[in-house]
Amino acid sequence: MRVGVFICHCGSNIAGTIDVAKVAEETKKLPGVVYSTTYMYTCSEPGQEEIQKAIKTENLDRVVVAACSPRMHELTFRRTVAKAGLNRYFFEQANIREHISWIGTDKELNTNKAIEAVRMAVEKVKLNKPLFSSSFKINKRVLVIGGGVAGMQAALDCADGGLEVLLVEKSPSVGGMMSRLDKTFPTIDCSICILGPKMVDVAQHEKIKLYAYSEIDEIKGYVGNYQVKIRKKATYVDWNKCTGCGACMEKCPSKNSYDHFNFGIAPTRAINIPFPQAIPKKAKIDPEYCRQFTKGKCGVCAKICPTKAIDYEMQDEIVTEDVGAIIVATGYSLIDMEKLPEYGGGRYPDVISGIQYERLLNASGPTSGHIVRPSDNAEPKTVVFVACAGSRDKSIGIPYCSNFCCMYIAKQAILTKDHIPDSQSYVFYMDIRSPGKGYDEFTRRAQEEYGVKYIRGRVSRIYPKGNKMVVRGADTLLGTQVEVEADLVVLGTAVISNADAGHMAEKLHISYDTFGFYVEGHPKLRPVETNTSGVFLAGACQGPKDIPASVGQGSAAASKVQALFSKDMLESDPAVAKVNINACVGCLKCVGTCPFQAIKEKELRDGRIVADVIETVCAGCGVCTSTCPCGAIQLQHFTDNQILAEVNAICLK
């Protein structure tokens, strides 16, 4: 056994708080180690060449690199040793940066800890076995979850590249949040005018299969071979027959249904088409408001429908689809105004959220684009915008910035002036965050050209006085209290993750942070990948972001899928479970515990029953290994002996 050890300085990242020379020197004393050295940046090209050279000159058969986290560079170094002719599993990485040099300040303790980390890696690598990948076929279909602008972009880019796409959208129409917006900043371009054509493309693209009003029930499988159960929710309208004429909606007697599309700013009918540009433009019934469902009789829509599309007996339908990759673009939600009681949203009709105001501004909205107060339908002359309504507020558990509120508030203030020339807008803000291209110029334009008054400070309370709303807050620049009597108050409500974001992540086996936003592979370098291979992210499900960023991520995720699908076969990870048939007693406990149904029973020629691992299905968790009472099934690369070698390296004296 000839082990070579390479200790990385990582500039001063490691060498600053670890005596790397001493680590190299102590490492040389370990049995099996024949070569030990330090290098400034081991991951650099010359650093990797150094390893390859040493493998040749020193005739090394195992390599240990003590550097950063293996989550960072394990693949890099595996490739390095493979190029020098070693099996890539004859490599171990000791994490002396994230787990040692960056968290401890005492150089002596750190150095000692690093020596032990190397010793653990050396003891493990000595027991490593050469492992070889097998290859498996992949299904070149992609599932996109979420039909907002990010998901549509991803779907279109995949489809244009020739891939078959399934687009699953939980609401009755694609378009997402962007389809609700009136204009977009900083160009004040009409939102639906630029989004509409994309929505039509999605509906008409021959490679895209759209599942609207559908949700993901279950996801099984692994990269290249997922089985997805899609629940097509009952719409009570046969969409094959519905022409979207809207006659049912006109005649529906139940006029007080909550309008999800308009965020409840005005009611809709129990049978409704969400908005004129909806794709698909089909009606659906909300049973909680429909008289046929709540009272058992009505049937007006069934009578009026010219194509007899209404079906009150409709049930959810489950469809199973096979795909090879998944793009998650599930978007975001907005905090409920009632969580911010000091602002009175939800209690006072004239305190509304930014997205509701967007619907009032919109020509296809409930007021046909006329700005009116919800309380008395009067035209407001003084409008107050409150930025950071919930955002950057640790007390309610939202310490982060919601990214785009500063910008849309500036836009809404500008549009207010356009709609009502004799109006005056005020914006209460903490900081103006406008770092995008043309963004800062835009917020300045709101102030300089449109006379929007920006007040730096937080609002403490909003309360009614006559038919006005008094907005009381601090002006931190003048150091005074201010009160503005407003006709209408618009809250820039905080962006939050979807209520079911956690459940979705669990179905996908991806991670999510404390706030429910999905965790990317690397915050800088793998922004659209997840740590689950074959699952990619796009848009605001990963964190609040505006339209261009979401579109960019949609395209990026699509290109990642294209790259993945550019091969016909994928290489499997050979670190999978393996059965020693001589030790297996055929109790088949492992079959029951395997989370992936990757173990089957097999009958040997002598009739004996043993466990058998399906290599391409095994994901390498090792649950079976800890289950097996006789140690017959071993997870390769993490065998009992390998882990115990590490334990003993640090415990045995």
Next chain:
Amino acid sequence: MPEIASQELRVVGFLCNWCSYGGADTAGVSRFKQPTDLRIIRVPCSGRVDPLFVVKALLNGADGVLVSGCHPRDCHYSDGNFYARRRLEMLKKLLPFLGIEEKRFHYTWVSASEGARWQQTVTDFTKRIHELGPLHAKKEVTP
């Protein structure tokens, strides 16, 4: 001896690759300072942790053992951490029969984004082990 006498005790951590090892990396990247006693062994999943590993570590010289995985329902392998929870909960009950205080063993869940939580976990557990003191009386062996 490996640990620097009187300053450090021997604490072994088994961390799942996807959540807790990532969380420990996040803590490192964020430069969240921690006690240096802990030695980390990376396993693919907390479900890979055989209770035997914990026992071996404690019998062979460790003063405390920490196991950390993904939060329940957030396991990279669906339900490996549920198996871990069952086994390790049982192990807790068994340790006193080996003459080892239950408090020397702890299992918890830390996700890859929870660097601060990891720092807290390590700090608290190390403090606990220091309060308990060494598990193995240090015998001076004369040749």
